[in-house]
Amino acid sequence: MASVELLPTQADIVVARIESAPFGENTYVLNRRGGTECLVVDPGFEPDAIIEWIEERGLTPVAILLTHGHSDHIAGNAALREQWPSLPILIGRDDASKLTDPAGNLSGAFGLALVSPPADRVLDDGEGLQLAGFAFTVVAIPGHSRGHVVFRTDDTSPHLVFGGDVLFQEGIGRTDFPDGDFAALAAGIRGGLYTLPDDTVVFPGHGETTTVGHERRHNPFVADTSGRGYAADVNR
Numbered sequence: 001m002a003s004v005e006l007l008p009t010q011a012d013i014v015v016a017r018i019e020s021a022p023f024g025e026n027t028y029v030l031n032r033r034g035g036t037e038c039l040v041v042d043p044g045f046e047p048d049a050i051i052e053w054i055e056e057r058g059l060t061p062v063a064i065l066l067t068h069g070h071s072d073h074i075a076g077n078a079a080l081r082e083q084w085p086s087l088p089i090l091i092g093r094d095d096a097s098k099l100t101d102p103a104g105n106l107s108g109a110f111g112l113a114l115v116s117p118p119a120d121r122v123l124d125d126g127e128g129l130q131l132a133g134f135a136f137t138v139v140a141i142p143g144h145s146r147g148h149v150v151f152r153t154d155d156t157s158p159h160l161v162f163g164g165d166v167l168f169q170e171g172i173g174r175t176d177f178p179d180g181d182f183a184a185l186a187a188g189i190r191g192g193l194y195t196l197p198d199d200t201v202v203f204p205g206h207g208e209t210t211t212v213g214h215e216r217r218h219n220p221f222v223a224d225t226s227g228r229g230y231a232a233d234v235n236r
Helices: 047-056 077-082 093-100 180-192 212-218
Strands: 004-007 013-020 025-032 037-041 060-066 090-091 121-123 128-130 134-140 149-153 161-162 201-204
Touching: 013 047, 025 047, 025 201, 037 047, 047 077, 060 077, 060 128, 090 093, 093 121, 134 180
Parallel strands: 037 060, 060 090, 090 121, 161 201
Antiparallel strands: 004 013, 013 025, 025 037, 128 134, 134 149, 149 161
């Protein structure tokens, strides 16, 4: 059964984490306190819990934001679209094909043949989004998957990053998938995340929330710019 947790953040922002089986994947629902619109990031395999959270609070989802196209991050798309037929799906351009391709989204290997509705909008690096009272910049960080993006808020202090399977609490996304690339992932973390202020909050696709500062100092897989060595093995 999915677990739901309200995460601490700025007073005017509500972020709920809905962790779904079987992969412990984090879906996030975020909204401005007092507002009626919300966003859903990476709906996983237990969409009923997402729908229940949204409806019990009288919210209206305005977009599904996908960090990448792997099955545990897109499994809830169809159910959310059934509940809200006009709800748009946004994903990085180079991962859009995974939505309708069980081999590409890795579900075929588990005998699931999962497919999602196709993307309504594909996103490019540096693109700005204004949704549900938030201003985001899309940052492309390939390596876990070719078209992986993260969503960085530009109008909050500190910044919030909805990071999918890029940077975990003292971990990183695995790079042994067909379109994985450790060098690209490490470069993207250094250039796209480690350059952000230390207090930037990272909401990862698995595990606990962390900060850029903590990972710059303690992540054993990708060194900060001081040039420490790094390991190349990961576990998600």
